[in-house]
Amino acid sequence: MSLLAVENLAIRFGGVRAVDGVSFAVEPGQVYTIIGPNGAGKTTVFNLISRLFDSDNGTVTFDGRDITRERPHRIVRHGIARTFQNLELFDHATVLQNLLLGRHRHRTVKLLDEILFLPRVTRSEVAHREKAEEVIEFLELEAHRDSPVASLPYGVRKVVELGRALCAEPKLLLLDEPASGLNPEETENLAFWIDDMRSDLGLTILMVEHDLTLVNEVSEQVLVMNQGQALAEGSPAEVQKDPAVIAAYLGTDE
Amino acid sequence: MRFDFKTRYEQDLRLFPHRTDLLGNGALLLCMLAAPLVLPQYFLGELTFLLVYGVAAIGLMLLSGFAGLISLGHAAFMGIGAYAHAILLEAGLPFALSLPLAGLIAGAIGMLLGIPALRMTGLYLAIATLAFSIIVEHVIGKWEGLTQGHGGMQVPEASLAGFDMGDIESFYYTALAILCLVVVGTANLLRSATGRALIALRDSEVAAQALGVNLPYAKAVAFSLSAGITGIAGGLFAHRIGWLEPGSFNVVLSLQLLMMVVVGGLGSLKGALLGVAFLGVLDPAIAILKDYLPSAIGGAAGLQLFLFGLVLVLFVLFEPLGLYGRWLKIKAYFDHFPMYRRATFQRTKTYMQSERYR
Ligand SMILES: Nc1ncnc2c1ncn2[C@@H]1O[C@H](COP(=O)(O)OP(=O)(O)O)[C@@H](O)[C@H]1O
Numbered sequence: 001m002s003l004l005a006v007e008n009l010a011i012r013f014g015g016v017r018a019v020d021g022v023s024f025a026v027e028p029g030q031v032y033t034i035i036g037p038n039g040a041g042k043t044t045v046f047n048l049i050s051r052l053f054d055s056d057n058g059t060v061t062f063d064g065r066d067i068t069r070e071r072p073h074r075i076v077r078h079g080i081a082r083t084f085q086n087l088e089l090f091d092h093a094t095v096l097q098n099l100l101l102g103r104h105r106h107r108t109v110k111l112l113d114e115i116l117f118l119p120r121v122t123r124s125e126v127a128h129r130e131k132a133e134e135v136i137e138f139l140e141l142e143a144h145r146d147s148p149v150a151s152l153p154y155g156v157r158k159v160v161e162l163g164r165a166l167c168a169e170p171k172l173l174l175l176d177e178p179a180s181g182l183n184p185e186e187t188e189n190l191a192f193w194i195d196d197m198r199s200d201l202g203l204t205i206l207m208v209e210h211d212l213t214l215v216n217e218v219s220e221q222v223l224v225m226n227q228g229q230a231l232a233e234g235s236p237a238e239v240q241k242d243p244a245v246i247a248a249y250l251g252t253d254e
Numbered sequence: 255m256r257f258d259f260k261t262r263y264e265q266d267l268r269l270f271p272h273r274t275d276l277l278g279n280g281a282l283l284l285c286m287l288a289a290p291l292v293l294p295q296y297f298l299g300e301l302t303f304l305l306v307y308g309v310a311a312i313g314l315m316l317l318s319g320f321a322g323l324i325s326l327g328h329a330a331f332m333g334i335g336a337y338a339h340a341i342l343l344e345a346g347l348p349f350a351l352s353l354p355l356a357g358l359i360a361g362a363i364g365m366l367l368g369i370p371a372l373r374m375t376g377l378y379l380a381i382a383t384l385a386f387s388i389i390v391e392h393v394i395g396k397w398e399g400l401t402q403g404h405g406g407m408q409v410p411e412a413s414l415a416g417f418d419m420g421d422i423e424s425f426y427y428t429a430l431a432i433l434c435l436v437v438v439g440t441a442n443l444l445r446s447a448t449g450r451a452l453i454a455l456r457d458s459e460v461a462a463q464a465l466g467v468n469l470p471y472a473k474a475v476a477f478s479l480s481a482g483i484t485g486i487a488g489g490l491f492a493h494r495i496g497w498l499e500p501g502s503f504n505v506v507l508s509l510q511l512l513m514m515v516v517v518g519g520l521g522s523l524k525g526a527l528l529g530v531a532f533l534g535v536l537d538p539a540i541a542i543l544k545d546y547l548p549s550a551i552g553g554a555a556g557l558q559l560f561l562f563g564l565v566l567v568l569f570v571l572f573e574p575l576g577l578y579g580r581w582l583k584i585k586a587y588f589d590h591f592p593m594y595r596r597a598t599f600q601r602t603k604t605y606m607q608s609e610r611y612r
């Protein structure tokens with residue numbers, strides 16, 4: 001059974017059909033990529049899965065459960081974590097605080113316990129910290145642990161956002177253009193991490209990415225979107241040969 | 255330079271992670287405890303006012319400084335707390351019950367205000383809270399059966415564990431104890447998950463939500479805790495002023511509270527208290543200044559308000575991190591000497607909110 005099944009998903013903003021009847025399925029353990037020109041509706045698909053908007057039509061099924069109308073803050077509890085195309089970090093907080101916020105879905109203590117800072121709060125905070133430190137080690141963020149996020153270079157901030165999503169211990173990770181703004185070395189690190197996240201952490205990854213070298217390297221299944229619709233689906237090599245895809249990228253009419 | 259050697263994660267969780275913090279705060283507390291022994295009555299009375307403002311400033315800091323929800327109407331919660339406390343005392347409740355109840359009442363009303371405020375941020379929220387405070391002022395004025403309206407209301411005598419709250423020393427220690435409790439409770443909250451969620455709310459609501467923060471719940475918590483703490487400050491305030499009128503809790507008071515947290519430094523509890531101390535100096539300074547100015551200016555109504563506004567604007571323009579931010583920079587300079595970089599506190603470009611999650 002597919003881990004994530006999107007069926008006939010649609011939304012329009014005013015006159016713009018941002019997503020117009022898109023269907024696809026992501027299998028467990030896959031790295032699945034959505035590509036397409038700017039404005040194709042890729043980010044909007046992510047926003048619909050994470051419930052920032054109500055879709056006009058269609059269903060989203062995750063792990064056998066219908067989450068089409070789930071409340072937004074509960075999505076991560078089902079096991080879906082995400083990053084944002086233009087970064088949505090907590091700029092005034094430190095890297096460590098950002099990562100600990102990634103642990104929010106795993107909180108177990110009550111408000112009153114926290115105000116009194118009972119021993120069980122200390123215990124749970126230490127447990128969260130240990131998990132965050134694992135992520136810090138995995139992504140080599142040690143040097144930045146206590147830096148305010150706003151003071152970090154763009155590439156590092158992208159890694160922090162990835163780390164924050166990993167701290168949630170999701171089953172499915174949504175990455176919106178993880179390589180954009182990265183230099184070649186950082187992109188190479190990213191490729192390694194994606195491989196490791198799949199093989200060592202057992203994650204399934206759905207990503208939007210323009211860097212076709214990266215896509216060819218890490219991804220086995222690609223969906224091409226254009227003007228809100230699915231244009232083609234297949235292996236990276238297959239879709240790049242597809243005449244409709246080439247036409248869309250060159251901007252000619254079919 | 256200062257080096258930190260840590261071997262356990264618990265060390266980072268302590269209320270005072272560094273020994274110097276503990277020493278500094280301990281020394282401050284000792285001074286505060288000794289103050290009644292050396293200060294004349296008048297100054298002790300003024301200092302007590304500052305302690306009460308301190309409680310209110312912590313309440314507002316939680317909402318505006320951490321959760322990023324600006325309130326221009328927090329005097330209303332002080333008013334609700336003050337009247338609730340006075341009415342409950344009048345009804346025969348003891349101080350130890352009536353003050354927490356006053357806080358609960360203010361907190362519950364804060365939560366109710368939080369519901370329509372859920373979809374508002376920034377300027378809209380500031381205006382909504384301002385409108386709320388004006389409504390509260392009117393309701394207090396009109397509800398004569400309960401509050402004796404514009405005629406004003408005498409705050410009943412009260413005592414706590416045998417100490418008379420009319421006695422300035424007893425009251426000073428009571429206010430100090432409550433301020434300490436409120437500071438520690440708030441600091442505890444801020445070093446655990448809910449506090450982090452509030453900070454998350456301020457910086458990015460979408461990301462907070464994507465990580466599992468229930469926005470309506472978190473905002474309701476921020477509003478009700480903030481209003482509750484401010485309500486307790488209002489109860490204490492009632493004893494200090496002795497006589498309650500609807501006008502005691504007007505926009506000027508709200509603006510003063512906001513000025514304290516902004517001048518002190520949004521996003522820091524120490525900043526809230528620094529801001530209170532700053533106001534404690536500014537207020538008498540304005541009074542003295544008035545005597546030296548030509549009477550056309552010195553006697554002008556609204557001079558105080560004008561100067562408050564001016565200070566607020568100057569801080570927002572030139573030191574948005576407030577007094578506490580300034581202090582951090584000075585401290586960082588010495589901690590990192592001789593390696594301090596000027597750019598340490600500079601921010602890199604961020605995207606406009608509206609284009610961020612496209
Ligand atoms: N919140 C929104 N309000 C109005 N229009 C939107 C919104 N989000 C996206 N759009 C529009 O939907 C279309 C698809 O956008 P998007 O999903 O961001 O594309 P991309 O494939 O580049 O990620 C664009 O025309 C965009 O302007």
Ligand SMILES: [Mg+2]
Nearest residue numbers: 042043085612
């Ligand atoms: Mg996009």
